[in-house]
Amino acid sequence: MSSTSYDLSDDQKAIQDLIRRVARDKVAPRADEIDRTAEYPHDMFELLKGLGLFALPFPAEYGGTGSTLSACVAVEEFGRVCYNTGYLLVVQWTPFGAILAGGTEAQKQRLLPGLASGELRGALSLTEPQSGSDVSGIKTTARRTADGYVLNGAKIWCTNADIADFILVAAKTQDEAGQPLGINLFVVDRGTPGLTVGRKEDKMGARGVPSCPLFFDAAKLPAESRLGPEGGEGFKVAMEALNTSRPIVAARAVGIAQGAIDHAVRYIQERRAFGQAISDFQGVRWMLADMVMQTEAARQLVYRTAAMVDAGVTGRALAPMAAMAKCVASDVAMKVATDAVQLFGAAGVSAEYPINRYFRDAKVVQIIEGTNQIQRNIIANSLLGKAGR
C-alpha cells in the first residue's frame, strides 16, 4: 500500500458494514423526527458512544485508533441517513485537531481521552456578529491578569455550545496594559462565571445540533486555559490543524449526496408518468448517472485527502487538498440533492418526504467550516503564493 493509498482496509470495511447496519436499523427511523423537532438527539449520542466511534481519529495514546479515513467512512455512512447523527461525530472531532496540535500535554491528557470516549463534549467558537470568514476581525478580548485572563465579548453560531463541557474560544489576547498580542484559543469550561450561552438558532438545516451565541462578561480564566504560546503563532498552528479535520467535514457531504441518490433511486422506479416508470425516461437516467459520477468523484477526493492526513501530510501540502475535498464534496452534495428534489417533483417539496432534508442540510455544508469561497481562496492562494485572503 502506498503512503497515501485510500483503499479501505479489512478493518475499515468491517466498520463500514457495522455502521451501515446500525444506520439503517437504528438511525434512519429517527432522522426525520430529529430534523422536525430540532431537539438534540441524546439517544444517538449514546449510540455512537456505546459503539466507541468517537475514538476513531484520535491517536492511540489518547484512546483512539488514529484513522481519519475510518472517521470519514463513519461520518459518510451516518450522513447518508441522518446528517445530524453524522454531525455529532464531526462536532466531537472539531476541537480535537486544535488541541492535539497546540495543546500542552496536560491539556491533551485532560481533554482528549474524554472526547475520544464520549465522556466529554466540546465546541469551537470563532465566529462573531461582525466577522465569520475574516477571523482577524474578531473583537472578543482576553486581557492578561496576575493569574490568568479576563474574557470579554460576544460570539455567535457556536455549535454544541449548550451541550459542551468545554468550548475552545478565539480571543484577541492583550497584556495587562491592554496592548494587543495576537489571537489565541482558550479552553472555557462549562459553567465558568461570566459565560452565558444564548438561545439556539432556528436553522434551515443541521437542525438537531444546536448553534448558540455566547456572551463573555469579565469571565475569569486560569493561565493554563490558553492553548499554545501567547500571540498569533499558537493560533496559526491550531487553525492549520483544522485542515486535518476538513476531510471529515467533507465526508458528511458525500453522505448527503449518497443518501439523496438512495432516496431518488427508490422513488423514480415507483413513480409512473406517461405509462411508464419515470426511471425509464432517458433524461431521468442521465440525471441519475451524473449524480452518481459526481458523488463517486467527491468520495475519492475525500478518501485520498483523509489518507494523506493519516500518512502525516501537513501544512502547505495538505491545505489545498483539504480545501478541495470540502469544496468539491459540498458543492456536489448541493447539486445532487437539488437534482434529487427535482426527480421527486412536488413530492420533493413536501415535508412528507425526507428528500428536502438533504437539500437543506447540503446548503449548510457549503457555508460552514470555511465557506466554499474561502476554500477556493485557499486553493488559488496555494497556486499563486498569496496568503490570508
Ligand SMILES: Cc1cc2nc3c(=O)[nH]c(=O)nc-3n(C[C@H](O)[C@H](O)[C@H](O)COP(=O)(O)OP(=O)(O)OC[C@H]3O[C@@H](n4cnc5c(N)ncnc54)[C@H](O)[C@@H]3O)c2cc1C
Ligand atoms: C449551522 C452552522 C453552524 C456553525 N457552527 C459554527 C461553530 O461551531 N463555530 C464557529 O465559530 N462558527 C460556526 N458557524 C459560523 C460559520 O463558520 C460562518 O457562518 C462562516 O465562517 C461564514 O461566516 P459569515 O456567516 O460571517 O459570512 P461572511 O464572512 O460575512 O461571508 C458572507 C459571504 O461573503 C463571502 N466572502 C467572505 N469573504 C470572502 C472572500 N475573501 N472572498 C470571497 N468571498 C468571501 C462568504 O463566502 C459568504 O458567501 C456555523 C454556521 C452555521 C450556519
